[in-house]
Amino acid sequence: MHFVINREQFVHGVQHVNKAVSSRTTIPILTGIKISASQTGVTLTGSDSDISIEAFIPSEEDEKRNVEVKNEGSIVLQAKFFADIVKKLPGNEIEVSVQDQFATTLRSGSVVFNLNGLDPEEYPRLPQLEEDQTFSLPQSLLKDMIRQTVFAVSSQETRPVLTGVNLEIEDQTLSCTATDSHRLALRTAPVETNMEELEISNVVIPGKSLNELSKIVEDSEDYIDIVVTESQVLFKLKNLLFFSRLLDGKYPVTKNMIPSQSKTRMEIHTKELLNSLERALLLSREAKNNVINLKTLDQTTIEVSSVSAEVGKVTEKITTEKLEGEELRISFNGKNIMDALKVIDSEVIDIMFTGAMSPFVIRPTDHNQMLHLFSPVRTY
């Protein structure tokens, strides 16, 4: 293998596939990045066997020459430091050549790196997916949907299926659900599907995969194609494929958990409640339980408070935009609410309480594509 490549393009590709590489893998060849050169261009692959990323740098693109391939072939190079090495090379181009025994030379400017390569034949092949079940949505929308749900997945491995986000499609509407059984985040959006009647359910993508994907997806209106199979999902971006395995197991049915009526209901400025919880959490975090108390004071005002036996207590009055229904005293995990408020981009939220011991729902007031459900905390 022998090629000369534009350094910037190479750095970009290596940084992308590097996101899939883990130094803690038990499969030695996966500590490397696979580099393959053909006349059409250079392909980079990184994988930790859960996530695999393939980046392609075409020889020519938009009438610009990125790669000059002198000999086709492939090699696997240690990923550790490789991204740093290519980033810190001084020239605009990098010459990569493989000699005997997988010995590989990188040249750029007056710098020569001689690296010990690994046998590319040992590198596992990426799955070939049947593209029966395919849908698309704008990249920026996908990025939003991930941001607005993935924070709520469980970090406990006791119920592995809850460490992922559940995807469902019905009537060309995609819904993403995440829950750790104390809180639930749901986000829906219209999608384009490859056939009108496409229905998918119980497609659970690991939260970790979505966090990595989110770093690669751009804030752009360009569409991303998503292919779903029994055990894998594939996100297809321009010159980049992102594979993730799916989580095994049956995702809980969450629809009938969401209360449809309320006993106490209030509208409140998102930012105002967020700031107030931040202050209250300073003390309840010290008490290590994150418990915040909320009570209605009169027709328009609520009080947020928290206590730390060691430090002291804080109380704060907030004037709501609207307040109706029964009087209420309730306690909850303030950090969970804060996490949700941080991903709600709307100015005002609607909170529906169904009593001090029952779950409550937060929704933005300006659209119905998102909801957050919370269990209260019993404090007496």
Add this chain to the structure above:
Amino acid sequence: MHFVINREQFVHGVQHVNKAVSSRTTIPILTGIKISASQTGVTLTGSDSDISIEAFIPSEEDEKRNVEVKNEGSIVLQAKFFADIVKKLPGNEIEVSVQDQFATTLRSGSVVFNLNGLDPEEYPRLPQLEEDQTFSLPQSLLKDMIRQTVFAVSSQETRPVLTGVNLEIEDQTLSCTATDSHRLALRTAPVETNMEELEISNVVIPGKSLNELSKIVEDSEDYIDIVVTESQVLFKLKNLLFFSRLLDGKYPVTKNMIPSQSKTRMEIHTKELLNSLERALLLSREAKNNVINLKTLDQTTIEVSSVSAEVGKVTEKITTEKLEGEELRISFNGKNIMDALKVIDSEVIDIMFTGAMSPFVIRPTDHNQMLHLFSPVRTY
């Protein structure tokens, strides 16, 4: 005690004194910040017994009212979260009042914090220093001198005196020296002294104190007064006093360590050598020894190289600005050199080698107020 204070000024003061507070102190009262109010203003104090910081917020300054004191007095409040609490209060002013049993109330906007205070009588008094030995220099120069030496102090507690920077004054010239016995950084500058013949020596300030001081000192031409006693040093800024204890023990005499002649001498672009070392360190860091090799190739060129048995090797040619004297092959700790190059603001450096087994010196070519000394590493 009862006062109303401008929030921004209070936040600023609390952030400063908080730098001295350690949560790991064995003296419980030092986990707090002392707040004292008198008609002239509010004084804040934080201390970990090594460093003490006192910030003063005058009642009136530049015809602006900062504080309205209703009752004089003092209190100690838990430092943990206190900086966050005052920063996150919603109003422009904060009302602070102390009730019975040191119970303290902070009010701002619609927020009320009730905090458990501690007895201010228990808080240790700050030392009163004799101002016999006093000198001054611009704040920005002090900041530079700290930055250009403190990185070279020892992190090993085996010779405690080496964990500090040694200050000496002779002929109205201040010199700061730091060494961990493998490298040495020396920076000198003219200072103004309170008496013409002031000489000081063996004033060793802990590196940690200087790092904290450096965060408070501004990039300004305003002068800072420095008072030195047997066991303490005091830095006097506007409305702020910074005390540090001095390290016990005799600082080694370093003057005669510095070679005055050279066998091989080169001038080289600082940035070019820095970039080259950064690349070479990628591999020698992997080999965990940071060893870099340098050799002269011909009349103008040197080669920098490093090897990692696992990853591979890197070699790089650098064209010097000037190269004279004997041929040379030398190995050194590349990270130490890189640390020094990062604080040298000059474009070109002069390196004086005295043989492969002897210490070498790096100096900027455009002034003589700085030098860095290094021991080579024996590799064969």
